[in-house]
Amino acid sequence: MPSERVNQFYECDSFAIVGMSRKEKNFAWSIYEQLVERGKRVYAVNPGEGSYDEIRFYSRLSELPETPEAIIVSLDLRKAKGILDELKDSDAKYIWFQQGSFNNEILSEAKRLGLDPIKGCAHMNMPNAQFMHRFHRTINEFFGKGYK
Template sequence: MDQAVKDFVAGKRLAVVGASRSGKKFGNIAYKELKQRGYQVYIVHPTASEIDGEPCYPSLGALKEQVDGVVVSVPPTQGMQVLQDASKAGLKDVWIQQQGDSPELLQLGESLGLNLIHGKCILMYAEPVRSFHSFHRFFVRLTGKL
């Protein structure tokens, strides 16, 4: 596991961008799983006041608590604004969930001086790793890509 990933998952206060009111998006799964794993998780949603009984914040800048990192689970077109918001809020560590990145998004993150992790699922690295992710992690370790 590379140092950037270790440092990111060591931070215990995370914002999650990409949870939905319907509860059917990966952002909802990430939020619930990270919370179960002992993380303090804040949901960022531009229009929802709460999701699953938890308060939402309209932007990263509206968070009342300082977070250690941001988990982004939105399409790249929406991710562009999220990265700009992270930069404006002084947040440097951003995990872009799989299929959420694009060359343009990564270029923007680099130009903003953000520490980006992408192409990986946070649930394979945030301890304790469980269920399917534990099985998947085992095989990724065998390939030497963990």
């Protein structure tokens, strides 16, 4: 069962996904599509402006037309550390590091900056997630690895 904090994350109306690719559909794309299906305002952030598949991409969080309530970071480790200062300045209520986007060093630095990120697979705790994601969430909870 997702924690209250995770539930509050998904109750937000506006999201930014940092690390969406213009070249391939990946986890970030899947999260984007599922949030849009749920009626959320979702912004794609990736260096270099432009659009792809009718989606506008913003280079930085500061260029978004509004401050998103929630931000999902879906970057590889080499790039994730470089986004921390921008996350701190964003004023977003919630930040989620998708699996593969964090390690202990990044989490320690995030805490030093006053951020309190959620970490792990954003799919598993999404309300009405697809069966496979709900199944993985159940397995994690059974073994005590659920989100707190």
